[in-house]
Amino acid sequence: MAAPISPFSPTVSVNPAFSIILYTQDKQSAEENHVADCCTRDFTDQKRLEMSVADFISHWLGLSAEKCAIDLSGSEKMGSLLYLKDWHFVKEYPDYVAYTTPPFFNDDWLNLYLDSHYMHRDSDIHHDKNEINCADYRFVYMGAKGTWTPLHADVFRSYSWSANVCGKKQWLFLPPSQRHLVFDRHLKHSVYNVYDDVSETQFPGFKKTIWWECIQEQNEIIFVPSGWYHQVHNLEDTISINHNWFNAYNLSWVWNLLVEDYNVAKEYIEDIRDICDDFESICQRNLAANTGMNFYDFFILITRFALANMIQLYHLRNEEDAVSNSSNKAHHFISNLVSISAVASAMKSFEAFAGENLNSCSVKNRSAFSDVKQNLEEKDFHELCMALVTAYETIDGRWEQNFEIGKAPLCPKDSLLLNCSGADCGVQNFVTASSSQICGPEDLIRLIELLVTLT
Ligand SMILES: O=C(O)CCC(=O)C(=O)O
Numbered sequence: 001m002a003a004p005i006s007p008f009s010p011t012v013s014v015n016p017a018f019s020i021i022l023y024t025q026d027k028q029s030a031e032e033n034h035v036a037d038c039c040t041r042d043f044t045d046q047k048r049l050e051m052s053v054a055d056f057i058s059h060w061l062g063l064s065a066e067k068c069a070i071d072l073s074g075s076e077k078m079g080s081l082l083y084l085k086d087w088h089f090v091k092e093y094p095d096y097v098a099y100t101t102p103p104f105f106n107d108d109w110l111n112l113y114l115d116s117h118y119m120h121r122d123s124d125i126h127h128d129k130n131e132i133n134c135a136d137y138r139f140v141y142m143g144a145k146g147t148w149t150p151l152h153a154d155v156f157r158s159y160s161w162s163a164n165v166c167g168k169k170q171w172l173f174l175p176p177s178q179r180h181l182v183f184d185r186h187l188k189h190s191v192y193n194v195y196d197d198v199s200e201t202q203f204p205g206f207k208k209t210i211w212w213e214c215i216q217e218q219n220e221i222i223f224v225p226s227g228w229y230h231q232v233h234n235l236e237d238t239i240s241i242n243h244n245w246f247n248a249y250n251l252s253w254v255w256n257l258l259v260e261d262y263n264v265a266k267e268y269i270e271d272i273r274d275i276c277d278d279f280e281s282i283c284q285r286n287l288a289a290n291t292g293m294n295f296y297d298f299f300i301l302i303t304r305f306a307l308a309n310m311i312q313l314y315h316l317r318n319e320e321d322a323v324s325n326s327s328n329k330a331h332h333f334i335s336n337l338v339s340i341s342a343v344a345s346a347m348k349s350f351e352a353f354a355g356e357n358l359n360s361c362s363v364k365n366r367s368a369f370s371d372v373k374q375n376l377e378e379k380d381f382h383e384l385c386m387a388l389v390t391a392y393e394t395i396d397g398r399w400e401q402n403f404e405i406g407k408a409p410l411c412p413k414d415s416l417l418l419n420c421s422g423a424d425c426g427v428q429n430f431v432t433a434s435s436s437q438i439c440g441p442e443d444l445i446r447l448i449e450l451l452v453t454l455t
Contacts, residue, residue: 038081038147041192046150049082056084056142060237063144083147083234089140099241102221105161106391107332108245111136113301116383120288120297121364137244149232150192151182155292157253158244160224164216167238173212176227181205194231226253248339251302255343258298259350261291280357295352296365299344303369303444306340307376307431308385309333310451314427332392334452341448344441353440370437376428 032050040047051059059082089098101108113119114136137155141162151172154160162169172194174182182191184202191198191206198206215235216222224230226246246254265286273279288294293301313333351357358366367374375381434454435447 033084033087036083036085036147036149038083038143041150044150044189044192045152046083051082051084053084053087056082060142060144081144081147083141083143083149085139085141085143085149087140087142088135088138090138091135099163101243102161103394103397105223105243105245106394107247108243108391109247109251109301109305110156110158110245111138111243112384112387112391113304115387116380117301117304119293119301121300121362121368139242141240141242142238143234144237145234147234147238151190151194151229151231153179153227153229154224154244156244156246157226157250157257158246159226159250160242160244161221162216162224162240162242163221164218165239165241166218167240168218168235169216169222169238169240170233170235171214171216171222172231173214173224174209174229175212176229178209179227179229181209182229190229226250248336251339251343252346254298255346258287258291258293258295262287262295262350265290280351281361284352284361295347295350296361296369299347299353299441299444300365300368302340302343303438304375304381304384305388306337306444306448307372307381308388309336309340310431310448311376311385311427312389313337313451314430318426328396329392332395337448337452341445344444344448347441348445358440370439372436372438373428373432376431 034048035051035056036046191203266283284294316330434450438444
């Protein structure tokens with residue numbers, strides 16, 4: 001192992017009354033959650049059990065009692081190691097403000113978007129059995145000492161942050177430049193547990209890996225950059241808050257992962273290409289099923305963020321009292337648009353966006369990105385704009401002093417967005433005068449170029 005790295009300790013602003021166990025026992029949450037059985041491997045992950053939080057907690061408390069009895073008797077009996085992961089606590093208990101996200105993790109397009117939109121729209125892959133499961137990427141993790149998470153890089157190659165409410169974790173990190181060393185010769189499977197006796201024949205590069213290790217104590221936060229492989233062990237009974245997110249700075253990571261997974265999906269069915277009328281749409285469907293979104297879902301997401309950023313730029317330009325920090329604010333929106341434009345550029349050459357394939361993409365999807373006016377009028381889109389403004393207000397520090405733990409934040413009176421809902425707001429005309437249709441990445445790039453020049 002290489003030299004240890006240190007976690008940092010900004011304020012997580014955990015509600016002093018943060019008491020998940022008591023709160024949920026009181027509420028008797030009926031949701032079934034995915035609980036990992038840390039002792040049993042299931043392909044590339046741990047076996048998952050469906051269990052309510054109340055049952056999980058009973059198991060945990062029982063395990064503690066059992067452990068005490070074992071310690072006293074001196075015998076070495078092992079209890080099963082269950083780990084509650086990916087519990088959508090914020091979504092399940094929206095009124096219980098358990099914590100606030102540190103300001104510098106607020107530029108979070110993934111969760112802002114999912115608060116008002118679905119990521120994937122085609123009904124055939126909609127996971128509506130348990131809506132909570134695809135609702136957001138803000139999680140609580142709870143596990144006894146010894147529970148762990150196998151080696152992986154995060155969903156969508158997003159960033160993540162993880163705050164320990166109590167307990168202690170050991171993190172092992174591998175930078176993306178060494179990623180190939182944990183894969184097999186065919187670059188298909190990665191090592192599951194770095195502490196296993198990893199086969200040199202199967203993983204010839206593994207011996208050359210250089211790991212970064214970090215011990216995370218209570219109240220400390222870990223930031224995981226995009227694409228870093230990591231394995232995590234709870235060294236004590238631990239409760240943590242974990243968010244995944246992406247924004248303009250790692251948007252290209254998301255796109256690159258989609259391309260990688262798309263190529264795998266395509267290769268998998270290449271031999272039936274000649275007998276398929278809609279080969280591209282099958283690839284996109286499989287991509288969404290395996291990765292959680294496809295090219296169209298991602299394009300719709302970036303188009304909405306582009307529009308939301310353009311609207312904010314428009315309002316900045318038209319603000320009566322061009323406040324001193326408006327150039328600072330404009331910087332967020334312009335750099336977001338530049339990054340969206342760069343990703344859209346990378347999308348241009350893909351078959352999915354060729355005219356004939358766009359015609360076969362679902363009507364719902366097509367109108368979601370093509371009809372600019374309809375987009376601008378949607379209530380969900382207004383919510384997204386509001387959330388974006390709020391996020392940047394928080395990041396720029398304008399809310400910090402006023403925020404009180406335990407109270408849901410209110411929209412500041414001088415929010416730029418309030419202008420947007422005014423009847424005299426000309427933003428719709430401004431955007432749609434330039435373009436009323438976005439039929440693919442090229443249109444989006446053109447619109448961004450035009451509006452950035454105008455503002
Ligand atoms: O805390 C854990 O067990 C895993 C967390 C993790 O992998 C993450 O937040 O990315």
